[in-house]
Amino acid sequence: MTLPLPPERPVPDRLARWQAVRVTDLPLELPGYTHVYSGKVRDLYAPLDAEGRPDEERLLLVASNRLSAYDWMMSPEIPDKGAVLTRLSLWWFDQLADLVPNHVVSTDVPDAVAGRGVLVRRLDMLKVEAIARAYLTGGGLEEYREKGSVSGVVLPEGLVDGSRLPEPVFTPTTKAPVGEHDLPMAPDEVEAELGVEVAAEVSRLTRAILARGNEIAAERGILIADTKVEFGLSPDGTGGLVLADEVLTPDSSRFWPAEQWEPGHPQPSYDKQFVRDWLTSSEYGWDRKAGGPPPELPGHVVEQTRAKYVEAYERLTGETF
Template sequence: MTSSQPDQAPDAPLALPGYAHVYSGKVRDLYAPLDDSGAPRDDQLLLVASDRLSAFDFILDSPIPDKGAVLTQLSLWWFEQLVDLVPNHVVSTDVPSAVAGRAVLVNRLKMLPVECVARAYLTGGGLREYVADGQVSGVRLPEGLVDGSRLPEPVFTPSTKAPVGEHDEPMPYADVERELGADLAARARELTVAILKRGNEIAAERGILIADTKVEFGLEGDTLVLADEVLTPDSSRFWPADQWEPGHTQPSFDKEFVREWLISPASGWDKASGEAPPPLPDDVVERTRAKYVEAYERLTGRSFSAG
């Protein structure tokens, strides 16, 4: 059994009465509600978060139990914390019982063709860019930064939204302006940075640093609307504040833990081989679930319940 490429959803879509399956992505399945005539509506979607985990552009064989519920419920909590900054796409959490706790009915939007990323700390792909030429997505950063360094101010470091199965690439801001227009590009940049700043203000009180985050925006008329998920362990890097120590890879509450295992000798996998990664050992699956749940509980102050 081998890991699937992103365009190969590993599971058959659920049969949900009143909904038609539209699309399955790396970790989410989309359904359109049916109107009175039985035809799919074009103004709303049921967004269902699966327990699938994507890493290095592969869907791994090993799902993470309750991951879909954590991402959905944490996003709903964050939408409430951010509602004064930006409207969101949520219509209702009244969903079919088969997907209760991990699905939400949302407005269908015209999605921006740009990955909106903001960074408060330097690590991951941003660090690799910085080491190469002192910049991230065309943004010049101070000299002397190391893995885990806090940036003077959060920066907008967008990337391309690559076709399924291909890698996103860093995108200079001038290219974002050409893609979206100057006004929309500026609004997307300001909101992405504002979301990360607000996230860190709240997370800091709970002992978590949010190193970086990716957000999705869509348009409803001329209004920019926050969509998909926000400030979750899949879309962001969460670090325990009391263990932050620049100069090396930080402990995390997110899927970086899985990435680190995959590139370690323990996995036996060569990232450069083009081969699919191996299944995760049970203990890595269990520890990853525990990290996701701990992030949810520390941030929200609530006990996690999958239902």
């Protein structure tokens, strides 16, 4: 299937609250590569040819150990987090290969980023965060309580925190720059940004990825409440959507232990929700709406966060990290 490129148009103006972002590490000096971009968690480098020109078809994607919560970069970093995200994404790309192609070219990368770096195809990334929900919680729960729906999808009455939805629903948001909040997008906004055909395919694939993920994860004792994925298109406009960045990781998804699932209250998790909960707990009591920066993460929170990421990886893949 060949999809048209999204129409070229400016992103609609939206109110957004900016926050300062603390970046805890600088781009690496990688011989044969030049730094292109750093996001909240990942850094991009371009391979250089013999004459020092950037490769126009490939990029080196490196997952850092940075952790983002509530649009702030946490400090200190979480040891081994980048390697967990990379290895788990590679595992999931294999499980999803029959659903959608992915951007991975090779895992042959410089030693300095071995285990957390991947060579990938250059793509024109879609300017939409593709999110699907299989269970009701978080921002989706807040919207449901107010409107009885999530992103325009009317849901049954009587749902509570942790309720399983009849089927996965597509709940996209804007893709905000570092330090700015992602905001919910209505179906017509997504169509205006991507075009009707591309928007429909993004919705279908996002929901299919979450459904496949839950089929596999449930056998391993994990429920995937929701997930965020990213898609791109080949710069020449040929071919269909390509799955990029990461997929079904503790950074991009909510992982719940199946044996402890009990609708009606927040669920224990294997993901960075653990850090969010600590930030707003009675132990520290950070008021994220006040505008001030979050605290440094104490050692026990860093250690427990790493342990949760590793446990999620090991339960899903059956491999020892």
